[in-house]
Amino acid sequence: MAEGTRTVLVATDFSGGALAAVREAAAFARAWSATLAVLHVNDDLSDDPGFSVSWLRPFGMALDALELGRIAHEVAHEKLETLVAAEDLADVDVTLHVTAGSAVQEIARLARELEADVVVAGRSGAGALERLMLGGTSERLIARLPCPLVLVGETPLPAKGVLLPVDFGPCAPKQLAFLRELPRVEEADTHVLSVYALPSYFWDAIEGHLSEEQVDRTVGEAMRQRLDDLVVEREESEHHVFREVRQGIPAREILSFARARKVDTIILGSAGHGGVTTTLPGSTVLRVSRDFRGRVVITPPEESTAGGW
Incomplete structure (x- = not known):
């Protein structure tokens, strides 16, 4: 374990295991006197060939992908605040992070950027993060992470x-x-x-x-x-x-x-x-x-x- 400030990074997709993952990450943060970084990764609509803003026009919504991305960022940040508020984390230094793109790349990138000591992720629910953890792409994340990965039990x-x-x-x-x-x-x-x-x-x-x-x-x-x-x-x-x-x-x-x-x-x-x-x-x-x-x-x-x- 590194000397000095420690960081616990928890990735959540707001599925059923999200609160359990935050609770687990908070336990590590308390035990290590570490900062708790909570991350959500949105889909990058501008890079999604299957998405078209023209779908919204019949509903009177004149939004482009950039504006939708901004809204998605704000909504995700509010959800993170609600998730963190559900736990008593007054004694933990918490930072919130919302990004867009590939979950594998963004989790690994932020783990390196923050020099995280551990990454925590939940395994229950039906969200994209669970499919990432236990599906065919999980080895890509494991190979890219610079620190241990904890799957919550x-x-x-x-x-x-x-x-x-x-x-x-x-x-x-x-x-x-x-x-x-x-x-x-x-x-x-x-x-x-x-x-x-x-x-x-x-x-x-x-x-x-x-x-x-x-x-x-x-x-x-x-x-x-x-x-x-x-x-x-x-x-x-x-x-x-x-x-x-x-x-x-x-x-x-x-x-x-x-x-x-x-x-x-x-x-x-x-x-x-x-x-x-x-x-x-x-x-x-x-x-x-x-x-x-x-x-x-x-x-x-x-x-x-x-x-x-």
């Missing part, structure tokens, strides 16, 4: 149970950094999980030489040692840290583990070595984000330079 902060799936790729340091900053209850358990999958030709090569139990034991011990090397567990820590290694399909194992341990937060990496996380369509990140109803945090690789992470 069903339970509010502080977190009561956290799952950290790692594949020892470039995102692992960022995942651990966010874990240390995540508001958690004192008795919260943290589970660090590594999932590995061995290709079929490996099993063909060892047939008759090693049993599956021997392979699982050998690989499991090596992976657990890597987890021990990766995670620094201090004796004075108030959080319980558990390590586990599983073999199988990453998304399936992560979701199964999360349900079994009843965690409410999963911290994923946006890029990996092909084991746990990747930003390809249909990847582990997208499947977990879609199917896990708790909080999902997606962190960028360590070499990301903008923002506080």
Whole structure:
């Protein structure tokens, strides 16, 4: 996390999850003594080939795209004020932002401009932002963000149970950094999980030489040692840290583990070595984000330079 002033950026489309996203972002802002920036992105009518101001003439409305854009900006700003007023944010420094254009580009642009420490977005409702988060273009936003992305879950902060799936790729340091900053209850358990999958030709090569139990034991011990090397567990820590290694399909194992341990937060990496996380369509990140109803945090690789992470 960056030194000095911190910024939490929350993007909203005024759908059902908008208030929950603002509430979640405010919780981060309070925990970090950060500024809360609330953003809404309007469609850019001047760039929309499917829109024509001539449609309004039968209704006696002589407006051009520029004037409609101005009206849309004012309406969105009023909606942001109403949304923020629904929460008691007197103790939080709040700034409101309305832009027009591509949601992906505008969220990423403002995150870089504000040097945001985290971007928060809701997942319930039927708005464009939800389709962005869980649809085919969400990997574009993840790839462009300079900071972690938080998809709001069903339970509010502080977190009561956290799952950290790692594949020892470039995102692992960022995942651990966010874990240390995540508001958690004192008795919260943290589970660090590594999932590995061995290709079929490996099993063909060892047939008759090693049993599956021997392979699982050998690989499991090596992976657990890597987890021990990766995670620094201090004796004075108030959080319980558990390590586990599983073999199988990453998304399936992560979701199964999360349900079994009843965690409410999963911290994923946006890029990996092909084991746990990747930003390809249909990847582990997208499947977990879609199917896990708790909080999902997606962190960028360590070499990301903008923002506080």
